[in-house]
Amino acid sequence: MANVVIPPSLAWVSGINVILFAAPTFWATRWWLGWRDAFLLWGALGVLALVIETSAIITGFPYGHFGYSGLLGFRLFGLTPWTVFLAWTPLVLAAYAIARRLFEAKPLAVSYQLVASILRIVLTAVLLVVFDLVLDPGAVKIGFWRYEGGGVFYGVPVSNFVGWLFSGAIAGVVLETFTLIKKPLLPAPAQMISSTFFIVAFWTFIAFFSGMYWPLAIGIVVIALLAAFYSKYHYAFDDMIVYCDESGVPTGTSRKLAAHDGDTKRHLAFSIFLFNDKGELLLQQRALTKKTWPGVWSNSCCGHVMLHESTESAARRRLKYELGMRVEKLHLILPDFRYRAEKDGVVENEICPVFVGFASALPRPNPAEVNDVKWVDWEQFVVEVADPANGYSPWAREEVELLVKGGSLDRSRIRSLGSL
Numbered sequence: 001m002a003n004v005v006i007p008p009s010l011a012w013v014s015g016i017n018v019i020l021f022a023a024p025t026f027w028a029t030r031w032w033l034g035w036r037d038a039f040l041l042w043g044a045l046g047v048l049a050l051v052i053e054t055s056a057i058i059t060g061f062p063y064g065h066f067g068y069s070g071l072l073g074f075r076l077f078g079l080t081p082w083t084v085f086l087a088w089t090p091l092v093l094a095a096y097a098i099a100r101r102l103f104e105a106k107p108l109a110v111s112y113q114l115v116a117s118i119l120r121i122v123l124t125a126v127l128l129v130v131f132d133l134v135l136d137p138g139a140v141k142i143g144f145w146r147y148e149g150g151g152v153f154y155g156v157p158v159s160n161f162v163g164w165l166f167s168g169a170i171a172g173v174v175l176e177t178f179t180l181i182k183k184p185l186l187p188a189p190a191q192m193i194s195s196t197f198f199i200v201a202f203w204t205f206i207a208f209f210s211g212m213y214w215p216l217a218i219g220i221v222v223i224a225l226l227a228a229f230y231s232k233y234h235y236a237f238d239d240m241i242v243y244c245d246e247s248g249v250p251t252g253t254s255r256k257l258a259a260h261d262g263d264t265k266r267h268l269a270f271s272i273f274l275f276n277d278k279g280e281l282l283l284q285q286r287a288l289t290k291k292t293w294p295g296v297w298s299n300s301c302c303g304h305v306m307l308h309e310s311t312e313s314a315a316r317r318r319l320k321y322e323l324g325m326r327v328e329k330l331h332l333i334l335p336d337f338r339y340r341a342e343k344d345g346v347v348e349n350e351i352c353p354v355f356v357g358f359a360s361a362l363p364r365p366n367p368a369e370v371n372d373v374k375w376v377d378w379e380q381f382v383v384e385v386a387d388p389a390n391g392y393s394p395w396a397r398e399e400v401e402l403l404v405k406g407g408s409l410d411r412s413r414i415r416s417l418g419s420l
Helices: 008-033 035-059 089-102 110-142 158-182 190-210 213-233 311-323 378-385 394-407 411-418
Strands: 066-068 145-147 240-244 250-255 267-275 280-286 301-304 330-334 338-343 346-351 354-358 370-377
Touching (some): 035 089, 035 158, 110 145, 267 394, 280 311, 311 330, 354 394, 354 411
Parallel strands (some): 267 346
Antiparallel strands (some): 267 301, 330 354
């Protein structure tokens, strides 16, 4: 791309690439905010990008006078390519994610929070300019756009970078306002820099093959710093438990291991009893490395619900992860079950809906989660689990007591659920 002429007939390739580059950051935003708010935020930032770009094309403010070629796809009103909607937003979100993590708003004095907010806006704008120092020279070289009269930095004028400071500050204000209103329960995920990492890497290679050494050097530094940031601040979404109130409404999040201590707060979870076509129940022995109830035998599968995830989706996710199993149907039997239990100074305190499912395949246990499995006769298990001396998990004991109470899960009921 750096050393050949790109024919206008291939403009659709740029559109596909813009979508692919944007996808990782959108996916991270979805887990940070949920589907609705992710679409709302991307829509707001995308429209802002189109308005600012169109303003610059018509008036020269804030980037200076420039114009797009046809290589970035269809131009709205003959001016701004539709791809701008998706091209700018992941860069903004990456800059803001970094600023958000470096200047967290602690629940202290209002004056501190105001200073932190201003610092995040400023850093967001500055980081966007740094990204553009790598991106813009390559885009001009390839012919995506041109500035009237060229510019001192590989055809890019200083006014462009001043304009990026301005538009970046506006985006920072939008994001600060959005998060103030929505109050995300998760820290800004490091995964939101993923798209920018790939975008900067792409334009760094363009700079290399184009012989543009300053963008190349800046790009190498940015890539290294993005990787370092990701390494330090990355967390897995399924490693964050969701605190909740008495009604199960999420109130906060925390890392799973750190959250489980002698006074664990109430959080969202689930429990599964999995049967085969013989009516036998699958039991699992929890891995010996687990912080809670290591080596203890329990029901088929248990786990935590991620933020913005349904309880059934969480159950299916963990069945696949822990046991390598997919189940066609899960029946919610005890929607309101909750318990609190303690062992070795560690407390479990969960709102834990109970599902019943049926499987025809054999389990393939994940050794990081499961030490052993076995199929047992249901009625025999009901007798054994009732005696605390047999060492089954306390939640399994309580759940079985409720499941068999009044005959809600006897052998005939298990068969009838299996045929549904």
